[in-house]
Amino acid sequence: MKDVAAHVGTSIKSVSRVLNGEDGVSAATAERILQAMAELGFRRNDLARGLRQSDRTSTIGLALPQAGTRFHDSLVHGIDEIARQQGSFVLTASSGTAARERETLTALCSRRVDGLIVVPAGEDHGFLRPEQQAGVPVVFVDRPPHGIAADAVLTDHAEGARAGTAHLLRQGHRRIGVVGDDERIFSVAERIGGHRAALRTEQVAYAEELTRLGARCAEEAMHACLDLLGSGQPPTALFTLNNQCTIGAVRALRRLGLTRRVAMVGFDDFETADLIDPPVTVISHDVEEIGRTAARLMFERMAGHSPAPGRTTLPTKLIARGSGEIPVVDESS
């Protein structure tokens, strides 16, 4: 800016005024300043601009355990949509493991983001309280916060899993295999809870040996399913706890030629679920809407709304496509 001012032979303040469309600059001077800016390839430094603490940086922080999973992508899309409407940029950071999370989040805060959306990896987020008190709204997604009072946007995992399981029970299934990721993940635990609740309602015992957890990808889920289906008393139906597991399960059923004999309901919808044979019945939830909701909550707080922090729980929807409507085939009889 100094260079531009020198080039035109005016003061730095006039350049600032032109840049911000303030008046108090004659048309002729403004013209010359604009031309000098173009010539010199001037670009305002928004970091310096956001230095005064009152000012906004027009940047919101988004922390994800890892970039590039289907869930996170849809989430990012939803958040991005709202952020763009609000003229804000999204500063993304992969928090990775719980240990790195704190470091990542404080790095985001050090960049003076106007708000923070967190998909939690760690256990305690009390360390974010100073930011919150400094007026930076924090919204948690997919898992409630611990150690801090903040908004959370969640999926009704338990109800979805209950509905999915009830759907299988309604077809007469009593031996339902469960395949999912690590139970320490909040959503996984919730889903298992819902599954068990459905079993209880129908007074069906929960069989530990039909549950295979810790499958972190489709490959691991496939092996878990092969194992499950190859056991002495295989399940007549499968309930998979996320779309990676669902895809793994389909691969396993394919291999064993059981696609039309073992029923399956999967949590999370996926784009080609209707193209698989049989089409996959899923518990779908609108992940983009979760992102939009979280972003909206955040911007509302930034705009001054400050109700007590609360939870927003979004519903799930069972989409029956075929795989979940396969009736029981009792091999033993």
Added chain:
Amino acid sequence: MKDVAAHVGTSIKSVSRVLNGEDGVSAATAERILQAMAELGFRRNDLARGLRQSDRTSTIGLALPQAGTRFHDSLVHGIDEIARQQGSFVLTASSGTAARERETLTALCSRRVDGLIVVPAGEDHGFLRPEQQAGVPVVFVDRPPHGIAADAVLTDHAEGARAGTAHLLRQGHRRIGVVGDDERIFSVAERIGGHRAALRTEQVAYAEELTRLGARCAEEAMHACLDLLGSGQPPTALFTLNNQCTIGAVRALRRLGLTRRVAMVGFDDFETADLIDPPVTVISHDVEEIGRTAARLMFERMAGHSPAPGRTTLPTKLIARGSGEIPVVDESS
């Protein structure tokens, strides 16, 4: 920092020293400073830190035409991987249309990113030259730059499309339908070019009426395919120019009961391609690797390497799964 210093009764500089792990501070003072920082919930302002022009902001800018598409997600994943290794954050911005792109990119530059990765939407990027001269490396992805000399990381679209088309020709197909997005998109044009090159090699005429472009999503692609397959002289094979089109094509073939009669090769792999009946033959390219490559190029330039800007073209791979190996069924004979 001033508050912390006042709280401890020391100078602001000592706080700075502790923060940066410099020596020249006694253990006792350091201890008291650390404690005060914890008490006051102090967080360093990295914006102010990056104000001195020589300093890096540890932030790289990534501009995408839109967030949340499969291509971009994988790309982000790859870029994020490298950025994390380098301790940098990724500031993402959706550039949307060409008109908004300039605005978006300058906003990123105004935030003083250390480097810029651009998936171009607009036609001319000459306006980025000042940044480049200021030492901010710019890397283009998926489309070469115009109006500026910069690195580009591309997929060998033409060769991939050539190989895919040749594969269908080898099965005897002579009437190959093409379904894709708008031809003004670089990758689409390149793919069509490769397709036509393959036809020329085998001296097969390119039939304009078998080409349906402008399909921006699976839905539109499906309708294009239904139209194409319902025409007087339908194609015996389909070549789809991206995964959305491939999915749309599969839906169309399903509806018409032609999945086993019309061959299909699709550009872009997708997760469940092997689960569809018949499994989908695709031209696959490693999008994450594109992201990693672009990020690596950028960080290398940031580290001082400055070879002449060039293009890196990554290869494609034909994955034969079944749909592309269906031989010609000549309905007319």
Added chain:
DNA sequence: CGCGACTACGTCAACGTTGACGTATACCCG
């Protein structure tokens, strides 16, 4: 013509941090 109001500027400080450089005290060595 004197006064107020307006226009078109300019100056200065502050935002939070760090590099460059200054200084007071203690300590060691010849």
Added chain:
DNA sequence: CGGGTATACGTCAACGTTGACGTAGTCGCG
């Protein structure tokens, strides 16, 4: 004991920008 030097600080300016406030010149009006 003088001089060097190491330690543990402190002061100041600068980064780029803008809010607050000052000022010189012009114009209009009574």
